[in-house]
Amino acid sequence: MIDPHAPAPPGGPGTHRPSAAPDRAPLPVTPATGRFLVLVGVFVCAACGLVYELELVALASYLMGDSVTQASVVLSVMVFAMGLGSLAAKRLRHRAAAGFGMVEAVLALVGGCSALALYAVFAWTGDWGGAWTDGPRYLLVAFSLAIGILIGAEVPLLMVLIQRVRRQDPGGAVADLFAADYVGALVGGLAFPFLLLPLLGQLTGALVTGVVNAVAGGALVLGLFRRDLSPRGRWLLLVANVTVLGLLATALVLVDDFERAARNALFGAQVRVAVQTGAQEVVLTEGAGGRGRFPDLYLDGRLRVRGSEAQRYRAALVDPAMRGPHARVLVLGGGDGVAVREVLRRTGVRRVDVVDTDPGVVRLARTDPGLTALNGRALSDPRVRVTTQDVFARLRQARGQAPYDVVICDLPDPALTDSTKLYSQEFYGLVGRVLASRGRVAVHAGALSGRFWTVAATVRSAGLRVVPYRGSGGAGFVLAGWRSPELVPPAGGRALRPEPGYAPSTLVHPRY
Numbered sequence: 001m002i003d004p005h006a007p008a009p010p011g012g013p014g015t016h017r018p019s020a021a022p023d024r025a026p027l028p029v030t031p032a033t034g035r036f037l038v039l040v041g042v043f044v045c046a047a048c049g050l051v052y053e054l055e056l057v058a059l060a061s062y063l064m065g066d067s068v069t070q071a072s073v074v075l076s077v078m079v080f081a082m083g084l085g086s087l088a089a090k091r092l093r094h095r096a097a098a099g100f101g102m103v104e105a106v107l108a109l110v111g112g113c114s115a116l117a118l119y120a121v122f123a124w125t126g127d128w129g130g131a132w133t134d135g136p137r138y139l140l141v142a143f144s145l146a147i148g149i150l151i152g153a154e155v156p157l158l159m160v161l162i163q164r165v166r167r168q169d170p171g172g173a174v175a176d177l178f179a180a181d182y183v184g185a186l187v188g189g190l191a192f193p194f195l196l197l198p199l200l201g202q203l204t205g206a207l208v209t210g211v212v213n214a215v216a217g218g219a220l221v222l223g224l225f226r227r228d229l230s231p232r233g234r235w236l237l238l239v240a241n242v243t244v245l246g247l248l249a250t251a252l253v254l255v256d257d258f259e260r261a262a263r264n265a266l267f268g269a270q271v272r273v274a275v276q277t278g279a280q281e282v283v284l285t286e287g288a289g290g291r292g293r294f295p296d297l298y299l300d301g302r303l304r305v306r307g308s309e310a311q312r313y314r315a316a317l318v319d320p321a322m323r324g325p326h327a328r329v330l331v332l333g334g335g336d337g338v339a340v341r342e343v344l345r346r347t348g349v350r351r352v353d354v355v356d357t358d359p360g361v362v363r364l365a366r367t368d369p370g371l372t373a374l375n376g377r378a379l380s381d382p383r384v385r386v387t388t389q390d391v392f393a394r395l396r397q398a399r400g401q402a403p404y405d406v407v408i409c410d411l412p413d414p415a416l417t418d419s420t421k422l423y424s425q426e427f428y429g430l431v432g433r434v435l436a437s438r439g440r441v442a443v444h445a446g447a448l449s450g451r452f453w454t455v456a457a458t459v460r461s462a463g464l465r466v467v468p469y470r471g472s473g474g475a476g477f478v479l480a481g482w483r484s485p486e487l488v489p490p491a492g493g494r495a496l497r498p499e500p501g502y503a504p505s506t507l508v509h510p511r512y
Contacts (some may be wrong), residue, residue: 117143465483
């Protein structure tokens with residue numbers, strides 16, 4: 001007689017078969033502690049991932065210009081690659097611990113060395129030309145793709161690991177992971193501009209981030225999920241992490257020597273001074289291939305002042321504007337002091353106000369022997385007052401002040417994304433607001449191209465009368481005023497006939 005209450009035999013009707021997967025060894029900590037450690041790992045890895053992303057954007061903008069384009073390339077490629085990484089991680093779900101450990105080791109190496117490799121390619125191969133003209137851009141896309149794939153593989157594997165700690169509703173697990181991921185991204189995004197970049201610089205900052213990434217990923221897997229790994233798997237993961245940390249540590253020891261060598265290769269001369277200010281990297285080199293009397297000044301890798309040509313260039317900018325009233329002069333930009341020197345050559349100058357964004361440049365212009373020889377210690381003249389402030393903001397705050405007879409716009413090239421607002425209709429509207437009725441404005445407008453004529457159209461759109469002209473070296477300038485200014489071209493220069501058909505640039509529609 002069969003007892004109806006007796007349990008059914010194994011495999012009998014109505015039997016619920018257990019999962020075919022073997023039971024795993026228990027974790028070395030309680031489920032609550034294990035869940036907390038996984039979320040901490042998610043937080044740290046997310047912060048490191050965003051730092052890699054920002055490092056690529058910042059370095060690419062510094063090396064190749066046009067930050068909007070570089071940011072668009074990095075972000076779009078990386079987001080696409082994260083989708084590929086999520087799909088690829090499906091194959092690693094049954095070995096989630098080992099897969100996550102290897103992904104983090106590779107990500108730490110690739111992300112930590114990405115800035116180093118990008119800078120090396122740009123410095124030593126950037127002038128090859130030919131098929132390799134855009135080599136650094138190809139490498140930027142390759143790193144964005146690789147880092148995106150590795151970051152995208154993290155979340156699916158972490159989803160398996162957090163469920164391994166304690167089974168929970170999938171929606172709740174996803175919410176926990178994404179919350180830790182987004183908070184980590186916030187911390188990484190804020191740490192990069194306010195901590196890593198000013199304190200460590202781009203190369204060292206990326207390497208330190210790689211070290212943190214490797215330690216966090218390796219500690220989480222080898223500490224919490226080591227029983228999910230075979231003895232061989234534990235050794236392989238340990239060797240991989242030690243190798244990655246060794247490579248990153250070696251790079252950290254050699255990074256200063258590497259950076260000096262790359263600078264010398266990039267600038268083609270002996271670097272005398274290289275400092276990272278709060279705003280940019282400032283580099284002074286020995287001018288004229290190391291034999292010049294005056295130094296060359298580079299800001300974020302771009303030539304700002306060529307010592308051998310600085311006085312002639314600034315004279316072409318300043319002298320035409322100084323042929324009218326010039327008792328009060330405003331110099332926008334020009335923290336190097338060369339344009340100020342040209343202003344002070346004229347008799348009758350009573351006051352010169354200089355506005356520059358970077359106090360580091362002003363400090364060098366006052367203290368560096370080469371720059372002080374170039375600018376004649378103009379910034380120490382008692383008639384000169386220097387303000388370190390955003391140029392656009394300074395003009396907005398100038399309402400009600402005495403007008404200026406001359407405004408010299410000695411600003412970076414309009415092709416740079418960060419400078420487009422200083423070549424906008426709104427900006428020259430503010431310039432006109434501080435200009436006297438008989439005053440003159442001189443604008444550096446770059447090489448003679450469509451960009452130059454866009455600058456001229458933009459100045460004209462603010463209501464000023466414009467006379468474009470060319471300097472002796474081929475650079476283009478714009479002289480403007482409320483009244484049509486009479487132009488006396490600089491030596492070797494000439495007035496230009498305006499080219500119609502160019503629309504002005506505005507803050508919300510930059511055309512450079």
